[in-house]
Amino acid sequence: MVSVRRIKLGSQGLEVSALGLGCMGMSAFYGPPKPEPDMIALIRHAVNSGVTFLDTSDVYGPFTNEILLGKALKGGVRERVQLATKFGILVDDNGRFAVKGDPAYVRAACEASLKRLDIDCIDLYYQHRIDTSVPIEVTIGELKKLVEEGKIKYIGLSEASASTIRRAHAVHPITSTQLEWSLWARDVEEDIIPTCRELGIGIVAYSPLGRGFMSSGPKIVENLSDDDFRKTLPRFQPENLDHNGKVFERVNEIASRKGCTPSQLTLAWVLHQGDDVCPIPGTTKIENFNQNIGALSVKLTPEEIAELQSLASAIKGERYDESLVTWKKSETTPPVSSWKAE
Template sequence: MAAAPVVVPRMKLGSQGLEVSALGLGCMGMSAYYGPPKPEPDMIALIHHAAAAGVTLFDTSDIYGPHTNEILVGKALQGGVRDKAQVATKFGILTDADGAWGVRGDPAYVRAACEGSLKRLGVDCIDLYYQHRIDTRVPIEVTVGALKTLVEEGKIKYIGLSEASPSTIRRAHAVHPITAVQLEWSLWSRDVEADVIPTCRELGIGIVAYSPLGRGFLSSGPKLVDTLSDQDFRKELPRFQPENLEKNALIFEQVNAMAARKGCTPSQLALAWVHHQGTDVCPIPGTTKIENFNKNVAALSVKLTQEEMAELESYASADVQGDRYHDFLTTWKDSDTPPLASWKAE
């Protein structure tokens, strides 16, 4: 007899009433950064498949493409799918004509970005709207104040932050309740456990874990690098460089061996570890293949004892080599913004 399909349970995200599936779908790789854009019909079919499986939280951003991923997600969620889905998108990261990165959080930009996302998504209201990176030139109270106005106007329902420091989270939450903080959290990215996670839990803020599979490394190991196209930005990340990859491969080898003993895949084991962090955590692994999506859903049925959790953590605690990003993207490490009293509106 075939095993019964895993039903994706629901969870409360934050303290303001948002309820989502306990597993979301990261949509970035469908359109950007992980190689060439994937065929639109296939990606729409994947999003529909995820919705049918019980996934309700679909994650995108205006910088993915830029803009093309929001358009794709908007097309996929037309009709009856939208009624069962929560759309999460982000603003704040932008590039200039030369490809240089920047961050903006001023009120005029917040409003313009929101209006643009609403149009591309084809919706009247964004369910969860994140500041993608913190603009360290603008007091966080000013940025969140602009978001609060959008909530009052019915353009967004819930406010989120992505890659924010504890002090930024506290100041933002004092202006308007923050529903979720999105951050990178996996077996090989655990720096947030020291102070960001405790801050979120103290304030009743939900936690959305992106890249829970280590950008694919915890699924495939070092051989992943050999399969990446020249357009895949992972090729440039510090952890995927030859001098770091050999040492990081040891982590994957240990995870893979434990997965074999458990009768699951290494990606399922790594994802199960994130699920076991608490009922306030929603991982959003991305994929472009229905087969991989199904495996991710099946990770919900992988149960880990405290001893197995500790064993897994011991593998990754052996000093992951290389940073998560290049230095120019690491705003979360020092995302304090100027005091509100220093702000002069233009």
């Protein structure tokens, strides 16, 4: 098994494995929930392999993924991991999403996550999406209180714009920004990545395998269940699928040349972006996890990195459809002392 190095995430002291494990797909969005005993075995296999940075959220399920993690952390596992969870996305009975970030909700969400995870303190607590109706300073102010009370150790933001990150960081140091970054998604490189590096904020790359597309190409769509969230994404639609499949073919050719899999090559590209970057690929199979961990030993030359990046610029389609909030729609109302919760 490949040795997993450790990296410093942000400037406040958090240290994590250089590769993390995204746990969402075990419980939600990517088809039916997977068998709990199998997922607990996978999580513990990851920890025993040196991948100790685990990522979940209260919206995964909702709630069931945190409960799963709570069970997996029993028996001395908790002391060996760095656990990240998130708040801020609500799903109604009709499957519609809403975003919330007022202080009362922040506190209630944190308390509920602590209970489901059955822990005393969350290592890294992210605002999952930005509530644009609440000044970011107000949301971070409540998170700062939770840090002072010992309920969370470090604060993170997910899908936040550069200006939102700056405003948040001025209230309390932000340890990590979670964003979609891969050969499949590079729109964050212009403004957000430089801002994080200027401020000493770590970068956690979610969906580093292009939601599985960079592992298996267009054929992935044939195997998606009817309730798989990816079926709604623009890049998986017929008008973009054939074109993106050609990009995958080129990636696959380079991987064959290097003697690795396309997923290992894609992950290696993310890992080569810097020691402040931690990709968190998700999986529900131990054999896929073992393959992902092999990416840590794939070395890329500057020429190979440039070749891969030229291919990545050809991906067609938006990351999400217009109904879903990303960093492009994360500007909150200005900080005003008169703000009051509705």
